[in-house]
Amino acid sequence: MERIARLTLINSLTGFKSGNLIGTQNQNGVTNLAIFSSAVHLGSEPPLIGIVTRPIVPDGKTSRHTYDNIKNTGFFTLNHINLAMIEKAHQTSASYPDGISEFEAVGLTPQYLGLKNVPYVLESSIKMGLEYVEEYVIKANQTIMIIGKVLELILPENCLDERGNVDLNLAQTVAVSGLDTYHSTQKVLRLPYARAKKD
Amino acid sequence: MERIARLTLINSLTGFKSGNLIGTQNQNGVTNLAIFSSAVHLGSEPPLIGIVTRPIVPDGKTSRHTYDNIKNTGFFTLNHINLAMIEKAHQTSASYPDGISEFEAVGLTPQYLGLKNVPYVLESSIKMGLEYVEEYVIKANQTIMIIGKVLELILPENCLDERGNVDLNLAQTVAVSGLDTYHSTQKVLRLPYARAKKD
Numbered sequence: 001m002e003r004i005a006r007l008t009l010i011n012s013l014t015g016f017k018s019g020n021l022i023g024t025q026n027q028n029g030v031t032n033l034a035i036f037s038s039a040v041h042l043g044s045e046p047p048l049i050g051i052v053t054r055p056i057v058p059d060g061k062t063s064r065h066t067y068d069n070i071k072n073t074g075f076f077t078l079n080h081i082n083l084a085m086i087e088k089a090h091q092t093s094a095s096y097p098d099g100i101s102e103f104e105a106v107g108l109t110p111q112y113l114g115l116k117n118v119p120y121v122l123e124s125s126i127k128m129g130l131e132y133v134e135e136y137v138i139k140a141n142q143t144i145m146i147i148g149k150v151l152e153l154i155l156p157e158n159c160l161d162e163r164g165n166v167d168l169n170l171a172q173t174v175a176v177s178g179l180d181t182y183h184s185t186q187k188v189l190r191l192p193y194a195r196a197k198k199d
Numbered sequence: 200m201e202r203i204a205r206l207t208l209i210n211s212l213t214g215f216k217s218g219n220l221i222g223t224q225n226q227n228g229v230t231n232l233a234i235f236s237s238a239v240h241l242g243s244e245p246p247l248i249g250i251v252t253r254p255i256v257p258d259g260k261t262s263r264h265t266y267d268n269i270k271n272t273g274f275f276t277l278n279h280i281n282l283a284m285i286e287k288a289h290q291t292s293a294s295y296p297d298g299i300s301e302f303e304a305v306g307l308t309p310q311y312l313g314l315k316n317v318p319y320v321l322e323s324s325i326k327m328g329l330e331y332v333e334e335y336v337i338k339a340n341q342t343i344m345i346i347g348k349v350l351e352l353i354l355p356e357n358c359l360d361e362r363g364n365v366d367l368n369l370a371q372t373v374a375v376s377g378l379d380t381y382h383s384t385q386k387v388l389r390l391p392y393a394r395a396k397k398d
Binding site for chain 2: 140193
């Protein structure tokens with residue numbers, strides 16, 4: 001199989017993925033925004049989320065602003081990609097020169113809330129601010145799993161009910177597949193806690 | 200916030216999640232099937248997937264058949280949950296006594312393909328067999344990330360094109376949110392590789 005086709009295929013294997021923009025800022029105040037489809041829920045008490053970044057290649061060419069900013073400042077934001085911002089979110093994956101913020105390059109707006117110097121995406125409906133906790137370098141391929149703890153959560157009041165259900169359909173959060181395909185969703189079923197049936 | 204509501208909320212934060220059934224078998228031939236929404240793509244060369252399991256609690260009551268079987272045999276399968284099998288897939292999360300296979304309890308069919316003694320879900324359209332590679336215990340909450348390498352892949356011919364795109368909509372793979380909510384999807388947009396625009 002041709003290399004890019006194989007890459008596309010392998011990226012589809014797990015099924016649907018989350019689509020998020022990670023917002024960071026360096027110590028000179030330059031903001032950065034990067035698309036990630038690897039956010040994974042790790043636990044609720046404390047609320048922990050993992051994200052997977054590519055290996056840090058010491059070739060002097062590959063910049064890893066997201067990783068560097070998280071390590072240097074200790075904070076980042078996770079912003080759901082909405083249906084209305086798919087193109088802009090995808091465009092953050094282009095390679096921009098140092099000193100150019102993806103916020104400006106793609107036309108999204110940095111927003112500052114409770115965490116100092118940590119930019120959210122104004123246009124995003126559901127978003128959260130996290131503190132760096134720890135990281136694991138995966139021996140098998142040198143990717144890095146960064147683990148963050150949720151400190152701050154912003155979501156529209158009408159997207160949350162009293163039982164803790166978040167209506168991702170109403171929030172227009174997208175689902176991602178492969179490297180470049182974006183999907184809308186429709187709720188099919190919500191099921192009660194499963195119990196073994198008694199005979 | 201009430202505990203279950205908080206748990207539900209925190210489980211929704213990353214956005215849409217994959218929905219998979221993990222099939223394993225113990226050394227006595229008893230099969231096991233368990234629902235996971237934490238599968239994450241880790242890399243393509245080699246093809247690596249991570250899954251997150253809850254902490255191993257040495258209380259003598261909590262059984263972790265999936266983890267034990269993967270460690271003891273070195274293999275497991277990942278089977279996409281289709282729209283037609285949502286209830287059965289969800290029901291695998293119930294607590295069944297030792298010696299009872301979730302396949303039989305919920306009404307799904309074990310299927311054996313290239314890997315010896317490693318059960319797939321017959322009813323699943325897209326499925327793969329993996330070999331255990333390594334694991335990481337997350338210090339922050341004692342969850343375990345298990346990493347597997349894809350050895351075998353089964354998917355319907357009409358769901359894969361020559362460019363490696365997998366049509367998850369056609370395969371009727373579901374997206375999951377929170378603890379218990381299942382969604383169908385509709386493709387909105389596929390975008391080309393992003394490049395920085397020249398002025």
